[in-house]
Amino acid sequence: MSGIDDAEVDPRKVRSRARLLDAAAVLLQDGGLEAVTIERVTKSSKVAKTTLYRHFDNVMQLRAATIERMLPPVLETPPEGPLRERLISLLQRQADAIRDTPLQVSTLAWLATGSDRTTGNPAVTSLSQRIIDQYRVPFDQVLNTPEAHRQLGEFDTFFVLSQLVGPLVFSKLIGLRPSTPQDCARIVDDFLAARAMAPSVP
Known part of the structure; x- marks a missing residue:
């Protein structure tokens, strides 16, 4: 995936990535995986397509990142005991x-x-x-x-x-x-x- 390292240090890229994933998450919940397209996400998020491609190389990366973002936190292992x-x-x-x-x-x-x-x-x-x-x-x-x-x-x-x-x-x-x-x-x-x-x- 492109742009991740830069996004971690540039607040503008952090914000644009968050807006893209927020929009993609709404589309996914409303219409399923196929509803998450480059065109729909950029239109809904009001983020330019060129900016989206700085974060994601293709729609598959965008979809995977959206699903990953919506998953719950990793479970902690219980402390020692029986x-x-x-x-x-x-x-x-x-x-x-x-x-x-x-x-x-x-x-x-x-x-x-x-x-x-x-x-x-x-x-x-x-x-x-x-x-x-x-x-x-x-x-x-x-x-x-x-x-x-x-x-x-x-x-x-x-x-x-x-x-x-x-x-x-x-x-x-x-x-x-x-x-x-x-x-x-x-x-x-x-x-x-x-x-x-x-x-x-x-």
Whole structure:
């Protein structure tokens, strides 16, 4: 993406970039990803097209930056403590993030990174890494501990994430009520009970 370093030190470029992304975010929420075009964003933001191209090389970079800006902050890893409490705390934070993020934004983020992983586009790479940080890294830090391996035995992190976060995402997708702290505790307890009963894999 062009112009990022300059934008960080030039207040005028900071303002123009913010106006472009504000306009793009409104268009995305109202009309979806295809509504975010160079023409519509420049018209809505009243920022010249030449200025837009100082920040973004193409519409894909603009769309990726817009989605990334609308994602919630990266989750913090819970402090040291028993595995159960750390997983419940992390799942509650994840439930809050899922609840507060518009479904359209979450869906578009996954679709955008999934369809363009191999393009080499720096903006898409940045968005993909942001999503990994948001959803995966905190769990890795909790699960990659001696206590977790003692309690859970051998495990595949992909399936652990599916079992823990899957119910939260499913609830959001089909429009059920937001997941509560009690729901998160039940999910973790069911997961830990199932792991305790699982036969060891040779």
